[in-house]
Amino acid sequence: MSGTNNIISCPACNTSLTLRGKALTRALTCKNCGVYFRTGSWNKEQEKFQIPYTFEPALPIGAKGEIGGFIYEVMGVVIKKERKYKYSWREYLIFNRHRGYAFLSEYDGHWNMVWPVDSDPRASLFPGGFYEDGQRFQLYQKYSADVAYARGEFFFDVVDMTASTRNEEYINPPHFFALESSDDSMLWCKGEYIQRNAIADIFSVPLEKLPRSVGLGYTQPASGSFSISSLVISLIVLILATFVIQYIISARSADENIFHRDFTSADFKDQKFVATTPFHLNGGPQSIQINIHVPVDNDWFFSEFALVNETTGEEYNFTKEVEYYHGYDYEDGGSYYWSEGGTTAEAYISRLPDGTYHVNIYPAFGTTVTGFDIAIWRDVPSRLNVLWTIIGLAIFPVIYIIWAKSREKGRWADSDYSPYE
Amino acid sequence: MSLHTRITCPGCQAQHTLRLRLTGRFICPYCRAQAVVDGIAQDASRPLITAAPMPDDLSFVQIGTTGVLDGAPFEVIGRIRLQLRNDYKNFWCAVRKEGSGFWMVESFGSFAVYNGAWQPYTDLASKLRSNQTIPLPDGPVTGQYVERCEGLALLGELLPWSIVEPGWFVVQGSKGARTAFFMTKPNVGGIHYLLGKKVPVENLKLANTLPWNEWN
C-alpha cells in the first residue's frame, strides 16, 4: 500500500478490500475468506482461526457510539485466550481520530473501556501494587494470551503483539491499569468498568444481544454508585450533627427541679398513698423525670405511681421497684462479697402537655425500710436518644460495608494474587 | 536556506517563500519535488528527487493548522510521517512568527513537542530497550518501545532532518512529561535523539484542523 491508495487485495482470495482506517490499518481480516494478514512487508504470513468467520460479535464492526463526547467507531474485534487457564474474552478496537484508539473488553458479560496512557502511572510502589494519584492499585492477574479469532481492521499486528507480550493488571474498581510488555515495548493502559446497559445505549445495540453479566466483574465496583469512603464520611458528619443537635437541645432544656421531698411512714397516716404538691408544666410538651431514692439494705421497696394532670384528668400510671441485697458467699474455703440491685430508681415520662400535675404514690415497704425520697425534674433531655439515633444512622452503612466486603472477597476468588488468601 | 528566501520548484517551477530561519528540506506541495535538500536549493545541475506520496492516515492536523505553544502562536508548514510496524509518528513542522521552528509530534491523538535540534546519543546502544533506563545528560528516561521504521513520507517545509529513508529503528523513552525520540540504523550514522515534552492537545489550542467528525 502506498500513497493515498486505501484499497488492498486479500493475499488468499484476491478480494479487493477498502481500508476504513486508511494508512493507520496495519493488519486486517478479509471480508470474504476471513484470513488475517498484515499491510506491511515484515510478515507475509496469513492466519486462519479455528473459530469460523461466521461468528457474530456483540458489537458489529462499524458500529458507532459516543463516549466522553467523542464518537468512536468499532474497527475490529478479537477473541483472546489465556494460555494457562484457557479462558477467553473479547476485545473490540474502537477509534476516534481526535482521541486515538481504545479497547472495549468483555468477559462474562462485564465490560471495560481501556485506553493507552502516555506514561508509567506508578507513583509509588508497595508489595503487589502501586499508588497512582493517591489511589491504591493492586495486582489482580498476570497472563499471556493468544488471539483465537480476529475480525476487522487493526492499527497494529494484534496477533503477533498478543503472542509476544506479557500482561499485568492492577485494579482499584472501577478503574484499573494494564501493562503490556515485551522485549521491544512497554505499554500502559488505563481502564474503567462500564455497565452493560451503558454499552447497549452507546452503540445502539439491543441489550439482549449483549452477553448476560455473570457474577461480579473483576473491575465492577462492589459498592453501588458511591464509594465506601463517602459512606463513612457521610456517617461521621451525621454523627457529629447528632451531637451538635443534642448539645443545642441540652442547652435550651430547663432541666429544672420542681419537687423534692422525703416521705416517711408518718406521712401516710391512715392512707395507703401520699400525694406530692401540685406543680406546673408550661412552655409546650416536655418530659419529667422522677428520681426515687430508698435507703434499702438487704430489703425491697415497691410502689405504684400515678401522675395526674389536674386540668384534664389524664393519668399516667407506672410502677417502680427498688431493692438492694448484698452479703458474702463462702466457697472453697474463701469468702466472696456480692451485691445486687441499688437504692435508686428513675422514671421518665415523655411529651407531657402543659398543665398542673401531681403524683400519687402507693408504696409497699419491705421489712425494715420506712421512708423514701422523691425528686421531680422537668424538661429533662433524653441522652439515650443520641445512642438510638447513632444506631439508626449506622445500621445501613454497617450492613452495606459487610456486604461490600463479602463481594470484594468474591471478586478475588479468580485471582492468583488475592489479598484474602 | 533561511527565512524569506524565495525558491523555484525544480519540478513544476512554482514559486515558494521559505518561512523557517533554517530550512533543512522543502517538498513542493504541488509536485512533491524536493526543492531544498539538506539546506541547499535544488537546481537543474542536480538530479530531481521526488518524495513518496503522503499516506492518508486520518490525522486531524494538516498543513496550515495553527496553534499556540507557551504563549507564542505557530503554524504547521511541513510534515514527516514515519510508518512504524505497530504505530506511526507524524512530525509536524511548526514555525513561529520570527522564523524559529519546532516539531509537534502526534500519534493516535497523543501529542509531544520537540523544540531543539537532533543531538548525538553517546551512551551504549544496548540501553535503548523498552523498560530500561536510558541515560541522557539532563536526566534519564525509561524506554517505552523499539520499532522499525517501515515507511517515511515528507511534505512541505521542514527543519533539518537527515534520515529520509526507511529501515531505521526508532526508540521512544519518557519519564513523566519528558520524552525522547531516538533514531538509529545499525552500523550506519550513529544514534541521534530529540528531547521534548508531552503536551495535552487542548493546551496547543489548535485551529484550522480537519473537521471534528470527518470520516472519509
Added chain:
Amino acid sequence: MNLNDLKGLKYYLIYALALLAFFTYSGMVGWKWFNPTKTERERSERANGTHGRSYIYHK
C-alpha cells in the same frame, strides 16, 4: 467524595436527615425513645382526683 457519590447516597441521606429531624423534634418535646418506664394512660373520673385508677400496670 464527589457529587456523584452524593447522588448515589441520596436515599440514605434522605433517611438520615429524616431521622435527625425526628431526633430534633423528640428533643424539643421531651420524647424518650424506647422508654423503659412503661406507663398506662387513662382518664380519671375526677379531674383533680387523687385515686382515679382502675388498673395499675405492674412491671
